[in-house]
Amino acid sequence: MSTPENSVDQYIKREYQAGFITDIESEALEPGLNEDVIRFISAKKNEPEFMLNWRLKAYREWLNMVEPQWAHVHYPKIDFNDIIYYSAPKSQKDGPKSLDEVDPELLKTYEKLGIPLHERAALAGVAVDAVFDSVSVATTFKEKLSEAGVIFCSISEAVRNHPELVEKYLGSVVPVRDNYFAALNSAVFSDGSFVYIPKGVRCPMELSTYFRINAAKTGQFERTLIIADEGSYVSYLEGCTAPMRDENQLHAAVVELVALEGAEIKYSTVQNWYPGDEEGKGGIYNFVTKRGLCAGAHSKISWTQVETGSAITWKYPSVVLKGDHSVGEFYSVALTNNLQQADTGTKMIHMGKHTRSTIISKGISAGRSDSSYRGLVRIAPNAENARNYTQCDSLLIGSKCGAHTFPYIESKNNSAVVEHEATTSKVSDEQLFLCRQRGIDAERAVSMIVNGFCKEVFKELPMEFAVEAGKLLEVSLEGSVG
Amino acid sequence: MATQSNPYADFHRQCVEASQSWSEQLGDNLRWLDDARSEGRSLFAGLELPTRKTEAWRYTPIAPIVQGDILRLRTTESADAPQGITGDFYTLTFHNGQLAASNIDDSALEVIPFSSADAAGQALIKEYLGKTFDAARHPFAALNAGTLQDGALIRVRKDSKALKPVQIVHTADVSGEAASSYNRVIVVVESGAKLELLETYVDTHERKVFQNTVTEVFLAANSTMTHYALNCEGANQIHTGCVFIEQQGGSHYEQHAFATGGALKRRDINVKLLGQLASCKLNGVYLAGGREHVDFHTTIEHVAPHCVSEETYKGIINGKGKAVFNGRVHIHRDAQQSSAAMNNNNLLLTNTAEVNTKPELEIYADDVKCAHGATVGQLDDMALFYFQSRGITRSDAHRMLSRAFVESVMAEMEIETAHAYVLELAERFYNEGAQEATA
Numbered sequence: 070m071s072t073p074e075n076s077v078d079q080y081i082k083r084e085y086q087a088g089f090i091t092d093i094e095s096e097a098l099e100p101g102l103n104e105d106v107i108r109f110i111s112a113k114k115n116e117p118e119f120m121l122n123w124r125l126k127a128y129r130e131w132l133n134m135v136e137p138q139w140a141h142v143h144y145p146k147i148d149f150n151d152i153i154y155y156s157a158p159k160s161q162k163d164g165p166k167s168l169d170e171v172d173p174e175l176l177k178t179y180e181k182l183g184i185p186l187h188e189r190a191a192l193a194g195v196a197v198d199a200v201f202d203s204v205s206v207a208t209t210f211k212e213k214l215s216e217a218g219v220i221f222c223s224i225s226e227a228v229r230n231h232p233e234l235v236e237k238y239l240g241s242v243v244p245v246r247d248n249y250f251a252a253l254n255s256a257v258f259s260d261g262s263f264v265y266i267p268k269g270v271r272c273p274m275e276l277s278t279y280f281r282i283n284a285a286k287t288g289q290f291e292r293t294l295i296i297a298d299e300g301s302y303v304s305y306l307e308g309c310t311a312p313m314r315d316e317n318q319l320h321a322a323v324v325e326l327v328a329l330e331g332a333e334i335k336y337s338t339v340q341n342w343y344p345g346d347e348e349g350k351g352g353i354y355n356f357v358t359k360r361g362l363c364a365g366a367h368s369k370i371s372w373t374q375v376e377t378g379s380a381i382t383w384k385y386p387s388v389v390l391k392g393d394h395s396v397g398e399f400y401s402v403a404l405t406n407n408l409q410q411a412d413t414g415t416k417m418i419h420m421g422k423h424t425r426s427t428i429i430s431k432g433i434s435a436g437r438s439d440s441s442y443r444g445l446v447r448i449a450p451n452a453e454n455a456r457n458y459t460q461c462d463s464l465l466i467g468s469k470c471g472a473h474t475f476p477y478i479e480s481k482n483n484s485a486v487v488e489h490e491a492t493t494s495k496v497s498d499e500q501l502f503l504c505r506q507r508g509i510d511a512e513r514a515v516s517m518i519v520n521g522f523c524k525e526v527f528k529e530l531p532m533e534f535a536v537e538a539g540k541l542l543e544v545s546l547e548g549s550v551g
Numbered sequence: 552m553a554t555q556s557n558p559y560a561d562f563h564r565q566c567v568e569a570s571q572s573w574s575e576q577l578g579d580n581l582r583w584l585d586d587a588r589s590e591g592r593s594l595f596a597g598l599e600l601p602t603r604k605t606e607a608w609r610y611t612p613i614a615p616i617v618q619g620d621i622l623r624l625r626t627t628e629s630a631d632a633p634q635g636i637t638g639d640f641y642t643l644t645f646h647n648g649q650l651a652a653s654n655i656d657d658s659a660l661e662v663i664p665f666s667s668a669d670a671a672g673q674a675l676i677k678e679y680l681g682k683t684f685d686a687a688r689h690p691f692a693a694l695n696a697g698t699l700q701d702g703a704l705i706r707v708r709k710d711s712k713a714l715k716p717v718q719i720v721h722t723a724d725v726s727g728e729a730a731s732s733y734n735r736v737i738v739v740v741e742s743g744a745k746l747e748l749l750e751t752y753v754d755t756h757e758r759k760v761f762q763n764t765v766t767e768v769f770l771a772a773n774s775t776m777t778h779y780a781l782n783c784e785g786a787n788q789i790h791t792g793c794v795f796i797e798q799q800g801g802s803h804y805e806q807h808a809f810a811t812g813g814a815l816k817r818r819d820i821n822v823k824l825l826g827q828l829a830s831c832k833l834n835g836v837y838l839a840g841g842r843e844h845v846d847f848h849t850t851i852e853h854v855a856p857h858c859v860s861e862e863t864y865k866g867i868i869n870g871k872g873k874a875v876f877n878g879r880v881h882i883h884r885d886a887q888q889s890s891a892a893m894n895n896n897n898l899l900l901t902n903t904a905e906v907n908t909k910p911e912l913e914i915y916a917d918d919v920k921c922a923h924g925a926t927v928g929q930l931d932d933m934a935l936f937y938f939q940s941r942g943i944t945r946s947d948a949h950r951m952l953s954r955a956f957v958e959s960v961m962a963e964m965e966i967e968t969a970h971a972y973v974l975e976l977a978e979r980f981y982n983e984g985a986q987e988a989t990a
Contacts, residue, residue: 139606448927450902465917468887474912479610480927483899487927489910495917 098155104128107256110155114225117232127245127255134249140412141441141473142381144354147319154257154290217273219303220265224292227263234265238296242325242362242389250321250383251358258292258323266301266332275531277306291322297332299365304335304531320379322357330365330392335373337530339538342378344409352380352409359386363395363421371398372415373529375538380409385443387416390424390452397426400526402538405438405470414444414461414475419452419485430461431523434470441473448485455485463493464522559600562617567596569622570698576624577700580666583673584699587680591696594686598693610875610907611846615789615815621761624648624700625723625730635720635751636781638968641713644720648700648732648762659711659744665702665735676704679737683767683795689819691791695733695765702735707744707774716747716966721762722755729759736766740774740802747777749969752792754785754812761789768795770802772826778806779969783976784813786841793819800826800855807964808835808864809973810845811980820849824858824886835864836957836973838980839872839904846875853886853919862893865957868904869984879911880921887916893923898930898956900984946985953981 098106107128111121136147214221220231228235245255266272297303320342326334336359345352355378361370372386388397399415417426432440442461463472474491496518504514520527527535557563574588600617601608625647632646641655643662650664663672686693705717719736740746752762762784770776784790790813796804810816822831837845851860866874880891897906910923930952938948957977964970 463912463914465914465919468917469884470917471913471915473914474910474923476909476911476925478906478908478925478927480897480899480907481902481905483902483904483929485899485927486929487925489908489923489925491910491912491923493912493914493919493921495919 098153100153101150102152102154102257106154110257110259113155114228116225116228119232119236120228123240123245124256127252128257130246131249131252131256134246134252136249140383140443141439141475142383142410142412144381144410147354149253152319155259213273217270218267219270219272220263221276222263224258224261224263224294227294231263231265234296235263235294238325238327239294240325242327242360243323243358248358250356251323254290254292254321254323254358258290261292261294261322263293264295264303264305266297266303268298269300270298271301272303275304275306277308289318289320289322291320293322293324295325295334295336296327297329297334297368299329300331302333304337306337306531308339308341319354320356324357324359324386326361326370328361328363328365328368328370328395331367332365333369333371334361335371335531336361336386338372338374338376340374340376340378340382344378344407345380347407353378355379355382355384357384359384360389361387361397362389363392363397363424365395366392366421367394368392369396369398371400371529373400373526374402375526375530376401376403376411376413379411382409382411382413384413385415387418388426389418389420390426390455391420392424393421394423395421396424398529399426399428399430400529401430402433402523402526403431403440404433404435405440406436407438408436409438411438411440412443413440414442416445416447417457418445418447418449419455419457420449422451422453423455424452425456426458428457428459428461429525431526432461432463432472433466433519433522434463434472435466437469439471439473441475442491443475445477446479446487446489448480448482448487450481452482453484455482457485457487459487459489461491462522463491464519465493465495557599558602559613559617563600565622566694567592567697570595570694573624573698573700578666581699581701583668584665587677588697588699591681591686591693591699595690595693595697598687598690600690607848607877610873611815611817611844613815615844616761616791619759619761619789620729621731621759621789623728623730624732625727631725632722633725633753633755634722635718635753636749636968636972638718638966640716640718640749642718642720643703644722645701645732645734647723647730648734650701650703655717657713657715659708659713660717661706661708663704663706665699665704672704675706676737679704679739679767679769680735681767683769683797683823684793684821689793691763691817692765692793692819695735695763695793698733698763699735700733702737704737704739705746705748706739707741707746709741710743712745713747716749718749718751721750721752721764723758723760723762725756725758727758729761731761731763733763736764738766738768738776740768740770740776742771742799743773744771745775747966749779749781749966751779752782752784752790754783755788756785757787758785759787759789762792764790764792766792766794768797768804770796770798770804770829772799773801774799775803776805777965778804779964779966780806780808780818781969781973782808782810782813782816782818783973784816786812786814786843788813789815791817794821796820796822796831798822798824798826798829798831801828802826803829804831806831806833806835807969808833808847809961810836810847811838811843811976813843813845815844817846818848820847822849822851822860823854824852824860825854827855827857829855830859831861833860833862833864834960834963836960836977837864837866837874838869838957838977839866839874840869840980840983842871844873844875846877848877850879850881851891853880853882853889853891856885856887856889858886858889860891863960864895865897865960866895866906867898867900867953867957867980867984868906869900869980869987871901871903873905874907876906876908876925877911878909878923879913880923882914882916882919882921884915887918889916889919889921891919891921895925896956897927898953899927900929900953900988944989946989949985949988950981953984954978
């Protein structure tokens with residue numbers, strides 16, 4: 070059984086490929102958090118008053134809250150006063166009007182990451198609202214989208230240009246005092262994406278944002294809000310990488326999705342942030358609150374995620390199924406290695422009648438990592454004929470890692486049917502033997518088995534992402550393929 | 552974590568005080584337990600009573616205990632107490648928490664009641680007392696340790712087997728004011744020995760009783776124990792029971808749990824597989840109707856490699872009943888080649904019934920086979936229709952399907968009289984369910 074371990078060794082020794090630091094001047098605040106910092110951020114962004122008040126309210130709530138301890142992760146205590154809450158690339162006063170105005174250093178960064186910003190964006194058919202640290206620098210495909218009536222801009226722009234939508238929906242899915250990190254985000258969020266799909270519109274292309282944490286010691290507090298009006302459809306892609314560094318970086322994002330009657334939102338994530346080195350040094354703390362609200366009947370929200378990065382992942386993309394006949398889906402692959410820790414899963418809150426949800430979670434642990442699935446399926450008393458199917462499987466590679474499952478099932482309606490299944494296994498000797506018997510060498514066999522293990526999730530990803538996700542796993546198994 | 556004021560702080564203080572004064576009142580024959588008691592009591596005093604924010608008690612509010620007016624011990628003897636299962640057993644009875652009768656006479660067995668232990672017996676009891684658990688994690692076991700009204704140690708001698716199964720009956724007076732009882736059972740099965748043990752918690756009718764029990768089981772290498780834990784309390788009874796099992800290599804433990812009735816019932820079952828090739832099997836059936844609340848928390852720790860555990864719990868919830876199942880399997884780092892399977896299936900008969908289930912796996916070894924499954928559903932309409940289309944009334948069909956749902960688990964009870972006893976109680980439950988469903 071040396072082969073799977075070989076592949077792990079290869080993975081462990083693999084350098085973090087997206088690791089580099091771009092040296093550009095940042096306009097940053099001193100580390101620390103108080104009401105003045107929040108006023109500064111708000112003023113910096115020319116926000117209307119309701120926004121400032123909302124932020125201050127969140128901050129005051131946050132002060133009274135306690136950092137959650139229940140997750141199956143361990144990390145040194147975070148000093149929230151040692152974090153810079155605002156950092157923007159310079160010369161952004163009026164925003165760049167074209168790519169020529171964008172700092173060339175920035176563009177180089179994107180190039181290194183292979184982000185299709187200009188031509189490549191067109192080729193890929195992707196509109197990119199690229200977020201570099203905290204301010205949106207360039208947005209493409211605006212015209213094409215605005216023809217369809219789709220609003221796709223940074224959330225700061227949305228606050229200024231569409232305050233009525235922002236005021237109505239911001240915090241409607243994740244209220245300010247939802248949890249510790251969501252409250253913090255509400256108080257200090259720097260930027261993020263805003264999407265509004267009008268009634269009956271099928272968004273003409275897949276929308277995409279690349280997040281990137283750059284300036285040292287900058288907490289990144291993204292805020293994303295997506296509203297799909299009646300009968301509309303949107304597919305949104307989110308991908309992340311971050312430069313290599315030795316200090317832990319906190320990332321506390323909030324993503325809110327609202328699907329009105331008959332609308333469908335598909336949200337896909339490939340997360341490959343710096344996970345820390347072999348000793349677990351450095352790496353991103355990824356404490357994210359993601360939640361979708363199926364507000365109207367026959368609406369649908371689908372989360373797909375491939376999580377391979379971050380030192381610590383604390384993330385539960387959830388769906389509140391409020392509208393009758395609404396559908397929630399969660400597909401996840403979480404791969405942890407070295408000393409990475411992931412506590413991830415989902416919540417499906419069934420409130421409407423005939424609501425359905427599917428959860429497919431695949432966890433792969435290697436090295437000395439720990440991955441946990443934590444999920445909640447709640448059937449409210451009025452959720453007649455609600456239906457849930459959950460499957461969470463774990464694959465262990467190496468004898469020093471851990472895989473855990475904490476599923477909560479709460480049912481208050483007797484017409485609901487809830488099913489939960491979970492298995493934990495390793496790549497078994499029998500499977501390997503069967504492959505080798507047929508002339509497939511052991512290394513390829515392991516790669517095949519792991520890919521097969523994740524297939525159910527990969528097939529839910531949009532094309533571009535499926536390729537990227539496949540690649541990520543391939544790299545992790547490189548040693549075994551040759 | 553910031554400590555918020557615990558809503559049960561007052562009751563907690565009263566508990567500590569009551570426990571203190573009870574200890575002082577207990578007879579001289581139990582003085583030798585004073586040290587153990589005060590240790591348990593100070594531990595309990597240092598703990599917080601669980602609230603809904605306590606993860607292990609998230610779905611089980613302890614309000615019935617707090618509001619129960621139960622801080623009273625009852626020592627007066629009355630013949631008027633319900634009996635356990637009639638059958639060919641050795642029987643040991645705890646009446647109002649005190650050892651009342653025992654007819655055990657078997658060369659394979661040694662029974663030492665706490666209240667009449669001689670010096671050697673006391674030393675033996677102290678050797679095992681409280682050794683299986685960390686009281687800091689089980690507040691009601693800590694309260695039990697702090698009070699220790701009475702108890703018994705049963706030892707099965709090496710390579711031997713009792714002629715009859717042993718039944719321990721936990722009973723109380725049927726009338727009188729509310730009260731509580733605290734006793735401890737210690738079971739030591741020496742290497743190669745076998746034991747069949749029944750613990751029966753009987754219905755004390757309308758009287759409000761809070762029964763707090765702890766059972767500690769030590770299975771030496773290659774020993775076998777079959778344990779029946781039959782909780783058949785009345786509507787007003789409150790029960791918190793902890794069972795802690797430590798298994799050495801090659802031993803086998805099997806538990807058949809059955810629970811019905813009771814305002815609040817909380818069972819904590821903790822198995823530690825400490826030696827290679829040890830195996831355990833936990834079966835459970837819970838039937839909660841009316842306003843009953845049943846909570847099963849099980850933990851199986853695979854500490855040594857090559858161990859096998861198997862767990863099946865099935866429940867039917869009717870009326871405004873509530874059921875909680877929390878099964879946890881913990882595979883330690885060195886426990887390679889472990890195999891663990893856990894299943895929990897629930898049937899909700901009414902739309903006011905509620906179930907919360909949480910089958911957890913915590914795995915730190917890679918060469919293991921673990922699986923768990925949980926379902927929550929209702930009786931299949933198609934199946935009911937199929938019965939009706941063949942001339943069987945809906946209520947009969949309802950009854951038969953309910954019975955079929957749990958019988959696969961109950962049928963594994965090998966002691967016929969015990970099986971028949973719970974079957975009768977279950978039958979009553981199915982009838983109520985069928986009546987409500989077709990009314």
